[in-house]
Amino acid sequence: MNMKYTITTPLYYVNDKPHLGSSYTTIACDAIARFQRLNGNNVLFLTGVDEHGQKIERTAESKQLMPQLHCDEITEKYKYLWDKLNISYDRFVRTTSAEHSALVHQFYSKVLKADDVYMGRQSGWYCVGCEEYKDVDKDDKKPICSIHKKELEWRDEENLFFKLSKYQEQIEKLIQIDGFISPKSRKNEIINFVSKGLKDFSISRINLKWGINVPGNKEHTFYVWFDALLGYVSGSLCDQTSPELTDKSLCNWPANIHVIGKDILRFHAVYWPAMLLSAGMETPRSVFGHGFLTREGQKMGKSLGNVLDPIELLEYGGIDAMRWYLLRDIEFGEDGDFQMRRFVDIVNSDLSNTIGNLLNRTITMSKKWFNDKIPVDATLLAESPLKYQSELRINQYMKSFKDSNFKNSANAIIELANSANLYLNDRAPWKLIKDIANKEIVAHDIYCVLESCRIIAILLNPFVPDLSIRILNQLKIDSSTINFQQALHWGMLDPDNGLQNPSPVMEKIEFNET
RNA sequence: GUCAGUGUAGCUCAGCUGGUUAGAGCACAGCAUUCAUAACGCUGAGGUCGAGAGUUCAAGUCUCUCCACUGACACCA
Numbered sequence A: 001m002n003m004k005y006t007i008t009t010p011l012y013y014v015n016d017k018p019h020l021g022s023s024y025t026t027i028a029c030d031a032i033a034r035f036q037r038l039n040g041n042n043v044l045f046l047t048g049v050d051e052h053g054q055k056i057e058r059t060a061e062s063k064q065l066m067p068q069l070h071c072d073e074i075t076e077k078y079k080y081l082w083d084k085l086n087i088s089y090d091r092f093v094r095t096t097s098a099e100h101s102a103l104v105h106q107f108y109s110k111v112l113k114a115d116d117v118y119m120g121r122q123s124g125w126y127c128v129g130c131e132e133y134k135d136v137d138k139d140d141k142k143p144i145c146s147i148h149k150k151e152l153e154w155r156d157e158e159n160l161f162f163k164l165s166k167y168q169e170q171i172e173k174l175i176q177i178d179g180f181i182s183p184k185s186r187k188n189e190i191i192n193f194v195s196k197g198l199k200d201f202s203i204s205r206i207n208l209k210w211g212i213n214v215p216g217n218k219e220h221t222f223y224v225w226f227d228a229l230l231g232y233v234s235g236s237l238c239d240q241t242s243p244e245l246t247d248k249s250l251c252n253w254p255a256n257i258h259v260i261g262k263d264i265l266r267f268h269a270v271y272w273p274a275m276l277l278s279a280g281m282e283t284p285r286s287v288f289g290h291g292f293l294t295r296e297g298q299k300m301g302k303s304l305g306n307v308l309d310p311i312e313l314l315e316y317g318g319i320d321a322m323r324w325y326l327l328r329d330i331e332f333g334e335d336g337d338f339q340m341r342r343f344v345d346i347v348n349s350d351l352s353n354t355i356g357n358l359l360n361r362t363i364t365m366s367k368k369w370f371n372d373k374i375p376v377d378a379t380l381l382a383e384s385p386l387k388y389q390s391e392l393r394i395n396q397y398m399k400s401f402k403d404s405n406f407k408n409s410a411n412a413i414i415e416l417a418n419s420a421n422l423y424l425n426d427r428a429p430w431k432l433i434k435d436i437a438n439k440e441i442v443a444h445d446i447y448c449v450l451e452s453c454r455i456i457a458i459l460l461n462p463f464v465p466d467l468s469i470r471i472l473n474q475l476k477i478d479s480s481t482i483n484f485q486q487a488l489h490w491g492m493l494d495p496d497n498g499l500q501n502p503s504p505v506m507e508k509i510e511f512n513e514t
Numbered sequence B: 001g002u003c004a005g006u007g008u009a010g011c012u013c014a015g016c017u018g019g020u021u022a023g024a025g026c027a028c029a030g031c032a033u034u035c036a037u038a039a040c041g042c043u044g045a046g047g048u049c050g051a052g053a054g055u056u057c058a059a060g061u062c063u064c065u066c067c068a069c070u071g072a073c074a075c076c077a
Helices: A020-038 A054-062 A067-084 A098-113 A164-176 A184-195 A224-229 A231-236 A262-278 A310-317 A319-329 A340-370 A385-402 A406-427 A436-460 A465-474
Strands: A004-013 A042-050 A091-094 A117-127 A132-134 A153-162 A204-206 A217-222 A257-261 A287-290 A293-295 A336-338
Touching: A004 A020, A004 A231, A020 A042, A020 A067, A020 A257, A020 A287, A020 A293, A020 A310, A020 A319, A042 A067, A042 A224, A042 A231, A054 A067, A067 A091, A067 A310, A091 A231, A098 A117, A098 A231, A098 A262, A153 A204, A153 A217, A153 A262, A164 A184, A164 A262, A184 A262, A217 A224, A224 A231, A224 A262, A257 A262, A262 A287, A310 A319, A310 A340, A319 A340, A319 A406, A319 A465, A340 A406, A340 A436, A340 A465, A385 A406, A385 A436, A406 A436, A436 A465
Parallel strands: A004 A042, A004 A257, A042 A091, A257 A287, A293 A336
Antiparallel strands: A117 A132, A117 A153, A204 A217
16 A cells, blocks of 8 residues: 555643653554554654743743753653653654744745735733733733633734634535544534634734744744644655755645644644645644543642653553553543553553463463474364454454544454453363373464464554564564564464563563552 | 533443343452463452433433533633
């Protein structure tokens, strides 16, 4: 097939170090990217950071750093974490890069040509945290932002405006398209919002140095959102060094999916497509707004002091545990609750007890009775109930994964492992082998279970690539070139290939309350 | 305030157009047990299905009211 498939995480705001929420989004994207690659698609997996805006400027100031240095510092933390989480991104976009600002200028000139920009005046109470004007009473003397609990600032300034209202009908049509906005519940909210009439929005700020300058308007810099969203384009250009918005240069555009948190869905599903329409570019194929994570039933926040640091979690449970738990136990799209007890239980049960132990017990038997080779009768393979099971579960897995239903996909893997465990208990090869006449039957049984393990390892790959490779290594399978189309056929395991000595592929996590 | 969604075992959730003793996984208890990471397997205990009222021969499943949580919009701060 070899289709181009472009997937993006949000460009994370470098106001602070990465938190569990951004890790969650990024892990989900990584799973999708890996899944698509295994399906033979040519994937461009894009992530990056959004570095401009007043909030950054002030944060840097409070740290007595130049904004750029502050951004560099935080950007490094993101890169470090993505590295630790084995995120297979292809490009990392920085909105402070020269290429990016060149692209923003190019894009802006297109929007200008479309006659979609005008100078307007905006006054009102402004929240720097939100980077947004708030609808509050003008007579109020000390209004406070309901989200940030900070005092608002009075602003009265000239801004450039983008004619969002002009795209009312086109946006209405776009958001109706089946699959454009997921999950469905959020789609309805956006439709509702758009139906009330789109208002033009400002795309520039004055008196803000930390931003990309607006050509022709010295005092102005671009509003962070206008700037940040374009990072998706600058990151997906074929040749990033010479940003030109032509059909050729846009070979990775449009994005197949923007994965974001539910809080910024409107920017992605409404503002962003309108901007692209204005510039005569294609709109993204889909936008997925996932839910938020709470911790032990409570919102995570600095004020509550219950923020879960991804690095800490990683050190505690390991990368496979973290990735597995987030993808397997939390409904993608819905809000989810992180519970330490459950984290430990789920990971131990699924990865150590069900899958790890299955592999371990089977390899042990194989080594004990057949040394390295399994004398299996190939003609019998086609009739194994495990063959049927694996096909059933592969189907379930594929179907669910395409809907970004990671939970159900992961369940399919566990079901297959359960079946294999049951099969062993049922066949009891350790009893059969006592009669040497049964050796062939036992070989067949062992082979079928090992083959199930191989398929399990491959299906696990997008979820927990490290564990997947550890399993394949024990089966002495080269993990560097696998793809679904070839690898998911029953009977691909070479019986003469030999096996590595078994050692637990997944250590258990010990639960300790902290 | 308006609209939408959710509320089912300790935890995470299934239960389509109403129909016999409400399900799964995890956790827990007991049994069994080595091929295996005290793992796998079997058995079991656990729910007045958010509350109340109504429709019906029959409601987790339909109607109404209320409560809690989540979100959107509006309003206020």
